[in-house]
Amino acid sequence: MDANVTTPLVHTTRLTAAYRRYLQSANSCRFAHEVDESYTSATLLSLLARGVVEQRRAAALALGMLGDRKCIDSLGRAISDTDRGVRLVADDSFRAVLVRDAAPLHHQQLLRVMHLNDGGEYAAALSPALILIDQAPMYAEAHHQLAICWHGLEDFARAERAYQNCLWHCRFHYLAWQSLAKIRYLNGNLEKALQALDYCLDINPDLETARMQRRQIRRRMRQSDV
Structure with missing residues (x-):
């Protein structure tokens, strides 16, 4: 054979x-x-x-x-x-x-930013996140971590742009879609928030927190129509 x-x-x-x-x-x-x-x-x-x-x-x-x-x-x-x-x-x-989608040095820098963000130290994470993106602009997770910094600092306009940059480099980043939906919801853009959650759940159908967000938005939209 x-x-x-x-x-x-x-x-x-x-x-x-x-x-x-x-x-x-x-x-x-x-x-x-x-x-x-x-x-x-x-x-x-x-x-x-x-x-x-x-x-x-x-x-x-x-x-x-x-x-x-x-x-x-x-x-x-x-x-x-x-x-x-x-x-x-x-x-x-x-x-x-x-x-790990970066050079080892940039990977280590990302882990530092992630550690700070996980601890809620968004202001401390901001500068190293910006430096990292300047050095590795194609690093999708670096854009996501920068978005988390801006989101935590309640600079929602910059956070939205950073989430979009992350998704530009990785359209399957479902956590970025979910967080983008939160920003749009806070801005009162319910239709686009719902659209972002639909993308998120198409990628990860097991993400129950996103499913709960979607139900909340739909309830609010129905109430607005009454």
Whole structure:
């Protein structure tokens, strides 16, 4: 039989076998090494899009460990996969790749900004966030963190622009869509807030907080029509 016919089956068996060993051992280094030896990113992306459930889960996990910016859109699409396990793994991998999508120095700067934002220290985070974007203007998560700074400082106009810049670089950034909806809601632009939440939930149908926001906006719109 032609080797080109049998190769995909061999590769699929290796991927699922490595994935099952990972589930038993939680040894992420071994899993990443085994996958990296046998697969290209292109093959993993193909399996993520067209494989059976176990292959899609394994591919999503592997891309989170080994992938780069070229896999961000595919992982973003997989967050709405029909299988909940694929959705969860793809979401984790999507966010992991977003955060490390820069040179190591810029990655470390981002982690510092994220730490400050997580602690509510928005004023302290603002300057390093602006410097980071100046140095790495294509870094989508840097724009998101800058938006969080402006949002926390209640400069909603600058926050909206920063969320939009984030989405320009990564249209699957569902948290940016959700936060953009909050800004638009505060500005009284209910239709556009609802539109942003629809985009958010198309990407991540499991985000219950966004679903609650959408219900709140729809109630307010109905009340306005009365």
